[in-house]
Amino acid sequence: MEPYISVKNVSHKYPNGVTAIKDINLDIHEGEVVAILGSNGSGKTTLVKHFNGLLKPTKGEITVGTMNTKKERISKLSSQVGYVFQNPNHQTFLPSVRQELAYGCKNLKMAEEDIETRVQKAIDLFQLKERLDDNPFDLNSSQRKEVAMASIMAVSPKVIVLDEPTTGQDHKGCKRVLELVRMFKREGHIVVLITHDMHLIGELNCRTVVMNQSEKIADDHASVVFSDKGIMEEAGLQPPQITQFANQITSFDETKTYLTVESIIEWMKANKEEDVKVGTGS
Amino acid sequence: MAAKAIEVNNLTFSYPDTDEPVLKDINFSINHGEILGIIGPTGAGKSTLAMCVNGLVPQVINGEMEGTVKVNGSKVSESSVAKMSEEVGFVFQEPENQLSQMTIEEEIAFGMGNLGVPRDEMLGRITHALDQVGLTGFEKRSPLALSGGQQQRLAIAAVLAMRPSIMIMDEPTSMLDPKGKNEVYDVLKNLKDYGMTGIIIDHEVERIAAYCDKVLVLHEGEVQMFAPSDEVFTNIRQLHELTLNAPQVTEFLASYNQTFGKDVKLSTTLEESVNNFESACK
Numbered sequence: 001m002e003p004y005i006s007v008k009n010v011s012h013k014y015p016n017g018v019t020a021i022k023d024i025n026l027d028i029h030e031g032e033v034v035a036i037l038g039s040n041g042s043g044k045t046t047l048v049k050h051f052n053g054l055l056k057p058t059k060g061e062i063t064v065g066t067m068n069t070k071k072e073r074i075s076k077l078s079s080q081v082g083y084v085f086q087n088p089n090h091q092t093f094l095p096s097v098r099q100e101l102a103y104g105c106k107n108l109k110m111a112e113e114d115i116e117t118r119v120q121k122a123i124d125l126f127q128l129k130e131r132l133d134d135n136p137f138d139l140n141s142s143q144r145k146e147v148a149m150a151s152i153m154a155v156s157p158k159v160i161v162l163d164e165p166t167t168g169q170d171h172k173g174c175k176r177v178l179e180l181v182r183m184f185k186r187e188g189h190i191v192v193l194i195t196h197d198m199h200l201i202g203e204l205n206c207r208t209v210v211m212n213q214s215e216k217i218a219d220d221h222a223s224v225v226f227s228d229k230g231i232m233e234e235a236g237l238q239p240p241q242i243t244q245f246a247n248q249i250t251s252f253d254e255t256k257t258y259l260t261v262e263s264i265i266e267w268m269k270a271n272k273e274e275d276v277k278v279g280t281g282s
Numbered sequence: 283m284a285a286k287a288i289e290v291n292n293l294t295f296s297y298p299d300t301d302e303p304v305l306k307d308i309n310f311s312i313n314h315g316e317i318l319g320i321i322g323p324t325g326a327g328k329s330t331l332a333m334c335v336n337g338l339v340p341q342v343i344n345g346e347m348e349g350t351v352k353v354n355g356s357k358v359s360e361s362s363v364a365k366m367s368e369e370v371g372f373v374f375q376e377p378e379n380q381l382s383q384m385t386i387e388e389e390i391a392f393g394m395g396n397l398g399v400p401r402d403e404m405l406g407r408i409t410h411a412l413d414q415v416g417l418t419g420f421e422k423r424s425p426l427a428l429s430g431g432q433q434q435r436l437a438i439a440a441v442l443a444m445r446p447s448i449m450i451m452d453e454p455t456s457m458l459d460p461k462g463k464n465e466v467y468d469v470l471k472n473l474k475d476y477g478m479t480g481i482i483i484d485h486e487v488e489r490i491a492a493y494c495d496k497v498l499v500l501h502e503g504e505v506q507m508f509a510p511s512d513e514v515f516t517n518i519r520q521l522h523e524l525t526l527n528a529p530q531v532t533e534f535l536a537s538y539n540q541t542f543g544k545d546v547k548l549s550t551t552l553e554e555s556v557n558n559f560e561s562a563c564k
């Protein structure tokens with residue numbers, strides 16, 4: 001199968017001379033959820049800003065669907081690629097949450113009725129009912145990010161790029177982001193997700209690309225990446241706390257990488273905990 | 283008896299034009315050399331409370347305040363914000379709003395300049411602060427040409443260079459990579475060794491549990507818990523009722539006990555949880 005997004009030998013040098021990504025190759029297929037991890041300044045945001053044409057490669061090429069991002073206009077690209085900025089101050093907003101939520105759909109000339117159902121679905125998931133008349137400018141950055149995510153959800157473009165969606169979110173907000181990504185996945189979208197939130201990756205257990213010092217140093221399943229000590233160390237990453245815990249428990253299956261609390265409990269239930277001789281209480 | 287580092291009595295605060303106060307009858311105190319973690323859902327009032335401690339609320343951000351806040355024994359309401367900034371360093375939730383200068387070097391010098399730190403002394407402190415946050419070599423770069431996490435690191439460095447005796451950090455690690463998050467908490471711990479006092483607000487509870495002496499749980503403007511961090515994070519039922527979570531290891535042990543009818547002693551740190559679980563397995 002042809003990849004939907006194809007990144008070929010792409011480098012990007014900012015005008016001040018900083019080379020932020022170097023010779024990146026990456027193919028993303030329809031329906032894939034891909035997480036991008038890596039330390040601060042490793043080039044994650046720079047890379048994904050290429051997907052909707054906000055940045056153009058200074059070397060190499062990117063194709064999205066049939067479009068070459070160098071030649072295509074941002075407006076055309078962004079009908080296919082929705083992008084939630086890392087910094088919501090960089091995202092432009094209309095003067096009310098209500099207008100903002102409908103904007104993308106209107107732009108694509110969807111039918112009024114259709115827009116209404118789409119917007120309502122987003123309002124429900126993000127519990128925005130009471131904020132519809134607020135000016136996004138008056139919201140704090142995590143709330144503004146939620147509005148941005150809700151707007152993208154209403155449009156539901158083919159590709160959805162979320163740059164650090166759980167930053168500043170409370171526990172409930174993080175669960176909502178997880179739900180959103182799972183919903184996009186069920187509906188067959190491509191989701192590209194940048195995050196420093198290892199719990200989120202543990203829950204998603206998805207394909208994981210690791211960036212380090214402008215280069216791609218790993219591209220594999222989260223459980224494989226998280227058990228690769230060399231890569232984790234090089235990129236300054238840490239697996240979720242529960243994975244670190246499980247790695248130290250002698251009675252657990254050494255060949256498995258446990259990424260969530262629930263998965264361990266389920267595994268113990270399935271293996272009847274007496275058999276694995278854990279917990280006689282104290 | 284020596285004065286407390288921070289003492290808050292019967293503090294109630296309302297923003298203009300809101301019906302209900304956002305902080306309701308808050309009482310707590312912390313000693314010199316202690317680190318306090320503040321957790322709570324979005325909108326609970328964490329940032330507002332933190333800004334009451336350095337006087338920004340209500341002196342710059344207006345509203346109606348009752349009760350008293352004392353820092354090192356003197357009332358914050360009787361001191362100017364400028365005077366307070368000599369004692370209390372504040373890292374804001376949105377780092378970008380804190381940045382105003384042309385270069386990173388100037389950004390860090392800015393706060394020190396306001397305190398009247400001599401030129402030679404400044405240079406040494408700039409070098410040290412940049413080293414503490416991993417930004418050595420970035421001196422001449424524009425703060426705008428930084429990644430999100432690098433900007434957050436810079437905002438922290440600028441406050442560290444002012445060498446306050448009390449450090450308040452409002453979600454300072456939200457955009458940092460895992461290694462960077464650890465480094466920020468380590469910096470707090472080092473300050474503690476010098477007898478300095480810290481308050482840190484965070485949605486990620488695992489580091490709060492590992493590093494903070496006490497934890498205050500805020501919910502809809504009220505203090506729901508204020509206790510040593512172990513006590514707070516092993517009270518899983520109440521945390522869940524407040525839509526909050528405990529560290530993954532604590533969640534696991536609680537879930538394990540419940541599912542299999544065991545009573546392994548709950549712990550809130552990785553090492554201790556491994557020990558408790560392993561010894562219960564024998």
Ligand SMILES: Nc1ncnc2c1ncn2[C@@H]1O[C@H](COP(=O)(O)OP(=O)(O)OP(=O)(O)O)[C@@H](O)[C@H]1O
Nearest residue numbers: 140142297304322323324325326327328329330331
């Ligand atoms: N300047 C302001 N004017 C009016 N209301 C405000 C102002 N700042 C905050 N609020 C409101 O006060 C309440 C507490 O806000 P605060 O920012 O202290 O919460 P928080 O616990 O820090 O939340 P978060 O986790 O999202 O940072 C919220 O309902 C918020 O909308």
Ligand SMILES: Nc1ncnc2c1ncn2[C@@H]1O[C@H](COP(=O)(O)OP(=O)(O)OP(=O)(O)O)[C@@H](O)[C@H]1O
Nearest residue numbers: 014020040041042043044045046427428429430431
């Ligand atoms: N506008 C810009 N001009 C010049 N250099 C930049 C600019 N934006 C980012 N950089 C630099 O490019 C490199 C990659 O930045 P990028 O924002 O892609 O990192 P990131 O992986 O997203 O980091 P973070 O986790 O902190 O968000 C960094 O060294 C950064 O300093």
Ligand SMILES: [Mg+2]
Nearest residue numbers: 045086429430
């Ligand atoms: Mg980034």
Ligand SMILES: [Mg+2]
Nearest residue numbers: 328329330375
């Ligand atoms: Mg806040």
